Amino acid sequence: MSDQPHPKRNRPPSMHDVARLAGVSQTTVSFVVNNVTSVAISQETRDRVWAAIHALGWRPNAMARSLRTRHSQTLGLISDEVVTSPYAVRMILGAQEAAWANRQMLLVVNTSGRSDIEQTALQFMLERRVEGLIYATMYHHEVTPPADLKLVSTVLVNCFVADRSLPAIIPDEVQGGYTATEALIRRGHRRIAFINEIIPMPALFGRLEGYRRALADYGLPVDPTLVRSCHSNVRDAFTVTRELLEYTERPTAIFCFNDKMAMGAYDAIKRMGLRIPQDVAVVGFDNLELIAAQLYPPLTTVALPHYEMGRRAVELLQSLPAGESLPPIQHYIPCPLIERASI
């Protein structure tokens, strides 16, 4: 007996099983399921097919479908420490939601900065025939990704390659620095200090450049004694802030390279009996909710557009006609000012 009504083994039902139950060919089931408009199927048949589908609890096998259509409907995301970092996870969310809107799935691998994992992860993704790849880093810097990356459409997020030969989505540090400084200037501040990071990185140069341009645009001089730098932690920022506030002509506002440093600045300002923002205004960078929103008064800061970068990366990948490759454009995403109460 080979024509039993039940599926042979303990496997999920296939289109064939549905077809048999509905008394039609497997092809017809496929047409019904995919709502193929080029062929006309009677409503009566459609109903029978759907009834059989529900009776059997059939659901398409994505692997079989992908094998046939050569579309995996999958995007890959390889990151260094992103998953570990409260800073940057929203990038994954942005990417995932954009993928989702296109019925694509996201394959996520965090390499923890290990290049052997990175290499293997890429191979795995290529084997799964991802239709696009995002290569992301936790903080904005230069990278040298594995060569095989060229085998699939890739967009870099929060990083770039030396020769700019790969499209990249990066935060507009200059605009961010400009925006922060300008906000302070507009509140009437003339002596604005900038406590910068000390380890060379794009953010350091970009934000400084933005600070300078803003001052210049508003006809204010750059006082070199107001531009300081230190490691971006609370203690060091505390120390530098105290020094700044001891100047005979002390700054009335401080732009901090990031929120952690702003936290140190807060401590120093309060410790000296000064008030924020009446005596000294503070603006940070990063918009770490946990810090910025919890500080008292809540910190006005500039946000890194992680969600937006993730989203844009996926949309870029999706915009690409099959077989073509993305132009190596460097996309600068604006960093918005998040206004709270510290300026």
Place this chain on the structure above:
Amino acid sequence: MSDQPHPKRNRPPSMHDVARLAGVSQTTVSFVVNNVTSVAISQETRDRVWAAIHALGWRPNAMARSLRTRHSQTLGLISDEVVTSPYAVRMILGAQEAAWANRQMLLVVNTSGRSDIEQTALQFMLERRVEGLIYATMYHHEVTPPADLKLVSTVLVNCFVADRSLPAIIPDEVQGGYTATEALIRRGHRRIAFINEIIPMPALFGRLEGYRRALADYGLPVDPTLVRSCHSNVRDAFTVTRELLEYTERPTAIFCFNDKMAMGAYDAIKRMGLRIPQDVAVVGFDNLELIAAQLYPPLTTVALPHYEMGRRAVELLQSLPAGESLPPIQHYIPCPLIERASI
């Protein structure tokens, strides 16, 4: 002319292409690639095959392989807000690394708490024939996941169903509360306040229970005036702490339901001119790096074992012989004390 040496279209090379180049059958290529030991292949042939593979840049097609073997090598992870939250992302890392160790990939979908997305996400994963599913939530609470969840081996993380019919990995809140309190007791404290969350949730009850048990075990009375509750934010904790410190016989230590509240407690203690930990010791809960490590003095706190929970969930799934289902055990993962300088 049909037997050209080059692949027909612009598709990636297949085993067939490799076979043709190596002058062997496609079957042989498969044997070589998979290192099948049951058949003997001459070294000379193996070499020819590998040479062809490298020449063509062939790499297996995971979808074709999965279709044939009925093993997708894929695990799914559906979460509510986890990806958004700095609290819980390490759970994804734990899951991903465990999957990775088994050459499996993780499919991640964040539902943002929307049940329509949740439902669709589950369907997508079932279509992709995931071999196990993790259903995770950002904070520890009861859930009612979609019914189709029963169609695949599932483990809940940081949540549970009312009838406990699904295996779950959850933090041991009681032990966490106990550990925090015990640490304080061991430092000699006798009047230990507990500022609890006010919105009913397992964490609230568990940590309180742990607090009580620790006091009891060490022969200390529970002074009801020392157990307070408020919403878990900085402001409210600030207020409650100030009230506690105004008691004629004030507590010498405060166990805060979480790190945010500890932040408020710090403010109040400092504002009253008291020192941490000499005058008042503080212990938090959650181990939010951004807060706990940045506070001055650094905060001693209890960590939620997110990474561990993610890892355990995947290992549970992997331990399951095909076709069997996981026993609905509720696994309690210990919450370790992270010692810094506030006690």
Place this chain on the structure above:
DNA sequence: GTGAAAGCGCTAACAG
């Protein structure tokens, strides 16, 4: 030692 052949579950010409 190696290869032919069947088939995993599906799509899509093409034929009727």
Place this chain on the structure above:
DNA sequence: CTGTTAGCGCTTTCAC
């Protein structure tokens, strides 16, 4: 309006 047929790229049984 519906079915036949030919694969997608791979694993695996069986035969030579």
